[in-house]
Amino acid sequence: MSFRKEPPYIHGSNMQAQTAVVLVNLGTPDAPTARAVRRYLKQFLSDPRVVEIPRAIWWFILNGVILPFRSGKSAEKYASIWDAEGSPLRLNTERQAALLRARLLERGHRVHVTHAMRYGSPAVPDVLDELKAQGCDRILILPAYPQYSGTTTASIFDAVFQHFAQVRNIPELRLIKHYHDHDGYIQALKRSVQAHWDANGQPDKLVMSFHGVPKRTLLLGDPYHCECYKTARLLAEALGLSEADYVVTFQSRFGKAEWLQPYTAPTLQELARQGVQRVDVMCPGFTSDCLETLEEIAMEAKAEFLHAGGREFHFIPCLNDAPAWGQGMMEIAEQHLIGWPTLAGAAQREEEQKQAAISAEQARRHGATQ
Ligand SMILES: C=CC1=C(C)c2cc3[nH]c(cc4nc(cc5[nH]c(cc1n2)c(C)c5CCC(=O)O)C(CCC(=O)O)=C4C)c(C)c3C=C
Ligand SMILES: [Fe+2]
Ligand SMILES: [Fe+2]
Numbered sequence: 001m002s003f004r005k006e007p008p009y010i011h012g013s014n015m016q017a018q019t020a021v022v023l024v025n026l027g028t029p030d031a032p033t034a035r036a037v038r039r040y041l042k043q044f045l046s047d048p049r050v051v052e053i054p055r056a057i058w059w060f061i062l063n064g065v066i067l068p069f070r071s072g073k074s075a076e077k078y079a080s081i082w083d084a085e086g087s088p089l090r091l092n093t094e095r096q097a098a099l100l101r102a103r104l105l106e107r108g109h110r111v112h113v114t115h116a117m118r119y120g121s122p123a124v125p126d127v128l129d130e131l132k133a134q135g136c137d138r139i140l141i142l143p144a145y146p147q148y149s150g151t152t153t154a155s156i157f158d159a160v161f162q163h164f165a166q167v168r169n170i171p172e173l174r175l176i177k178h179y180h181d182h183d184g185y186i187q188a189l190k191r192s193v194q195a196h197w198d199a200n201g202q203p204d205k206l207v208m209s210f211h212g213v214p215k216r217t218l219l220l221g222d223p224y225h226c227e228c229y230k231t232a233r234l235l236a237e238a239l240g241l242s243e244a245d246y247v248v249t250f251q252s253r254f255g256k257a258e259w260l261q262p263y264t265a266p267t268l269q270e271l272a273r274q275g276v277q278r279v280d281v282m283c284p285g286f287t288s289d290c291l292e293t294l295e296e297i298a299m300e301a302k303a304e305f306l307h308a309g310g311r312e313f314h315f316i317p318c319l320n321d322a323p324a325w326g327q328g329m330m331e332i333a334e335q336h337l338i339g340w341p342t343l344a345g346a347a348q349r350e351e352e353q354k355q356a357a358i359s360a361e362q363a364r365r366h367g368a369t370q
Pocket of ligand 1: 026028041045051070089149151152212254286289292
């Protein structure tokens, strides 16, 4: 194995070492065309973290069945949600990075904030190379996923590790595993739901729809399912809801195997059949709107609920670049910057004391509960 080319180390140069925060999201096709979607799906679905089927068998299924048939159909769906400026997931991620940059700078942190995509561009290795060229010797990775899953979060970490395995002089590295129970995240969700209800009144049922994963991953130790339920419980508590007021569901099933249940669409149809007139559906596991929320939920699931006899379907948008989420991301990042000299002198010491108090309070409140 050979290492990537690096400039010679200049003695004392790390005196000016800089800190960077990288917001990493899933990635999205470059265009809503079968060709671009195929390229994206090939990279995405070739990741052994995403599809755990023996490689030799999966290669034939992916190249012989999935890519030829799914690319065109998915492209049509992408076309239905494409913004004049590009993919919603890309635009939202760019805006979130800009928002986080503004909030951290406002707080006095001297940090670079940028974004990367696990699949497609800007690719994780390219962004990490660029940060190195800018003199960043401390890097904080912030995945766009609040709930940890081996299929998503761990795959981002794989990309980071694989990159640095080829680098001689690697930076200090911190990884945010999850923030499914972080107050900044829960409060931002609460604000967005409350704003919707202030303007539109409350529904008969709030549906919290999370992206699904194969049920097998739960049985093999993936904590994703539990983290989704903890998010739902904390949000319900923050909103003052009782258990009868909301339901947790899982969407976007892929393939024939069983995924986490209850599935979103059949649950909505069942609710309509039971006489539930109005549902509000939110997708707390997605921090930015994308194909899975704008098409699968706000279009498809809505049509299915109304067709099954429901009267009113409200989609509550994801956090995207909401100011409360700027605050939430800033708090989450700040907690992981402790000990890195991003602030000047006394402000740094004061911040560290404050962060230590926040962490102690959070540990006390959420403890080891699920
Ligand atoms: C094949 C298995 C898949 C697993 C496991 C999976 C987990 C997973 N995905 C997200 C977030 C997103 N997924 C998105 C799209 C998408 N997901 C899959 C498959 C799996 N996801 C596919 C094939 C696609 C592409 C669209 C399609 O052809 O149906 C997106 C949206 C991307 C966009 O461009 O808008 C997001 C976001 C999570 C959080 C997750 C596990 C927890
Ligand atoms: Fe997905
Ligand atoms: Fe669980």
